[in-house]
Amino acid sequence: MKYCSTRNATICLDSFQAILQGIAPDGGLLLPADLREIRLPYEPLLQATSQQILKAVLNRFFPEIQIPQLDEMIRKSYKGRFETSELVSFHDLSNCRVLELFRGPTAAFKDVALCLLPQMLHAAAVEKGVTEDVTVVTATSGDTGKAALEGFRDVPGTRVVVFYPYQGVSAVQQAQMATQPGSNLFVCAVRGNFDDAQSAVKQIFRVNTWENAMGKGLRLTSANSINIARLAPQIFYYYRAYASLVQEGQTKPDEKINFVVPTGNFGNILAGYLAKRMGLPIHKLICASNANHVLSDFLRTGVYDARRDFLRTSSPSMDILISSNLERLLYITAGADEKATARRMQNLSQTGRFTIEPEQLALIQETFADGWATEEQTADAIRTVWEQEHYLMDPHTAVGFHVLQAYQSETGDQTKTVLLSTASPFKFSSDVLCAIGEQAQGDEFDQMEQLSRITGIPAPVCLSGLRQLPVLHNDVIDVEQMPDYTARRAEAMR
Ligand SMILES: *Cc1c(COP(=O)(O)O)cnc(C)c1O
Numbered sequence: 001m002k003y004c005s006t007r008n009a010t011i012c013l014d015s016f017q018a019i020l021q022g023i024a025p026d027g028g029l030l031l032p033a034d035l036r037e038i039r040l041p042y043e044p045l046l047q048a049t050s051q052q053i054l055k056a057v058l059n060r061f062f063p064e065i066q067i068p069q070l071d072e073m074i075r076k077s078y079k080g081r082f083e084t085s086e087l088v089s090f091h092d093l094s095n096c097r098v099l100e101l102f103r104g105p106t107a108a109f110k111d112v113a114l115c116l117l118p119q120m121l122h123a124a125a126v127e128k129g130v131t132e133d134v135t136v137v138t139a140t141s142g143d144t145g146k147a148a149l150e151g152f153r154d155v156p157g158t159r160v161v162v163f164y165p166y167q168g169v170s171a172v173q174q175a176q177m178a179t180q181p182g183s184n185l186f187v188c189a190v191r192g193n194f195d196d197a198q199s200a201v202k203q204i205f206r207v208n209t210w211e212n213a214m215g216k217g218l219r220l221t222s223a224n225s226i227n228i229a230r231l232a233p234q235i236f237y238y239y240r241a242y243a244s245l246v247q248e249g250q251t252k253p254d255e256k257i258n259f260v261v262p263t264g265n266f267g268n269i270l271a272g273y274l275a276k277r278m279g280l281p282i283h284k285l286i287c288a289s290n291a292n293h294v295l296s297d298f299l300r301t302g303v304y305d306a307r308r309d310f311l312r313t314s315s316p317s318m319d320i321l322i323s324s325n326l327e328r329l330l331y332i333t334a335g336a337d338e339k340a341t342a343r344r345m346q347n348l349s350q351t352g353r354f355t356i357e358p359e360q361l362a363l364i365q366e367t368f369a370d371g372w373a374t375e376e377q378t379a380d381a382i383r384t385v386w387e388q389e390h391y392l393m394d395p396h397t398a399v400g401f402h403v404l405q406a407y408q409s410e411t412g413d414q415t416k417t418v419l420l421s422t423a424s425p426f427k428f429s430s431d432v433l434c435a436i437g438e439q440a441q442g443d444e445f446d447q448m449e450q451l452s453r454i455t456g457i458p459a460p461v462c463l464s465g466l467r468q469l470p471v472l473h474n475d476v477i478d479v480e481q482m483p484d485y486t487a488r489r490a491e492a493m494r
Pocket of ligand 1: 108109110142143144225262263264265266267268269317318396422423
């Protein structure tokens with residue numbers, strides 16, 4: 001499969017290079033050169049297992065990997081690591097079906113892709129004759145970091161460096177990373193927010209900068225959704241949810257459905273957009289933002305303006321003002337003006353904003369709806385759904401729920417809708433307790449127990465078990481030190 005940069009269509013890589021490099025040499029993101037090549041009819045998948053759907057999706061993006069090898073990679077990635085054999089679970093609410101994506105080893109949706117990524121990297125490294133170790137450098141808004149650490153723990157030939165915003169993740173998310181064992185893993189807090197950390201990581205990847213700064217010989221890649229190997233597996237969620245609705249007779253084959261997606265870096269929802277382009281009957285993708293609603297504003301006005309205060313919210317994994325994967329949507333919908341995306345990204349980095357043409361906005365709005373939730377509305381959503389339907393949502397999912405309700409009453413759209421639930425409520429016990437009207441007591445583990453006691457829902461063992469583990473990582477650095485930190489850690493392992 002030929003992949004091209006969103007900033008220059010003449011810069012092309014093959015699938016394995018795309019996996020290994022994570023980002024195009026010019027700083028653009030990689031997409032299949034011809035989206036018609038990834039079409040995937042959903043009909044044959046209606047009775048398929050999750051693993052079969054995942055395999056079919058991956059086969060479209062990485063056709064160079066032989067099917068038996070894909071089978072083996074999928075088996076190894078998920079065996080014994082998820083609470084459900086189907087990797088996901090469902091719960092019906094009165095106005096939507098919840099697709100629960102937090103049944104994996106770190107209790108957030110990133111597990112499906114990040115359990116698989118080491119296998120993908122390994123396959124790519126073997127194919128390209130790469131013998132040196134690969135260093136995975138990742139900025140996290142809370143969940144990617146832990147999922148990457150868990151996925152790559154003690155995987156030979158790899159090491160992982162994770163940067164997270166100091167005091168910018170939940171107490172449980174922090175504990176998940178700080179206690180992570182594994183001889184090849186480094187975790188470091190950064191004095192700055194997620195945007196600062198992600199920009200610095202992207203800068204580290206810009207090949208020239210890197211080579212100038214560190215000398216040659218270190219091989220880096222990304223576990224963020226800028227890496228196509230992280231993004232592509234997420235497409236499976238959408239096919240899986242559609243198949244479940246058809247299987248149960250809630251949706252007729254070919255009937256279009258909506259998805260509402262709690263959004264930060266625009267990765268999960270972009271996977272939904274790709275699913276639509278691949279042929280899945282999707283009507284609207286509803287982009288749900290928290291109080292950092294730069295994306296919602298953009299989808300409404302065509303003006304992306306990141307010049308605003310960065311707010312810390314109860315849904316920290318969506319506290320993002322620069323959403324990387326929007327670049328891919330801009331590229332796909334840009335039409336004939338091939339340089340438009342590069343120009344916009346340059347505007348964004350130089351001035352903090354960019355604007356798209358009305359035609360492009362109209363095209364985007366054909367598929368995307370949007371909305372955002374204040375902190376109060378998020379807490380209200382958690383409380384009402386708990387009181388009325390006895391279902392416990394985490395704050396990210398609650399943002400999605402609020403936006404869905406607003407969308408439904410604003411538009412009257414009755415289309416069957418799936419709400420992606422991106423994390424376990426026990427990752428955010430204190431905020432969830434507070435939302436349902438309880439006073440949170442003690443530390444994050446006491447609160448987890450308290451929430452479990454009050455709701456009668458067991459906390460995932462992968463979270464409650466952290467209490468016994470020693471803290472292994474407590475580095476805190478400035479953003480400017482990130483390249484140096486990465487180099488030293490990568491060097492130390494050589
Ligand atoms: C990462 C994350 C999101 C945002 O997903 P994007 O792909 O970055 O848009 C939402 N909720 C949770 C719990 C997450 O971990």
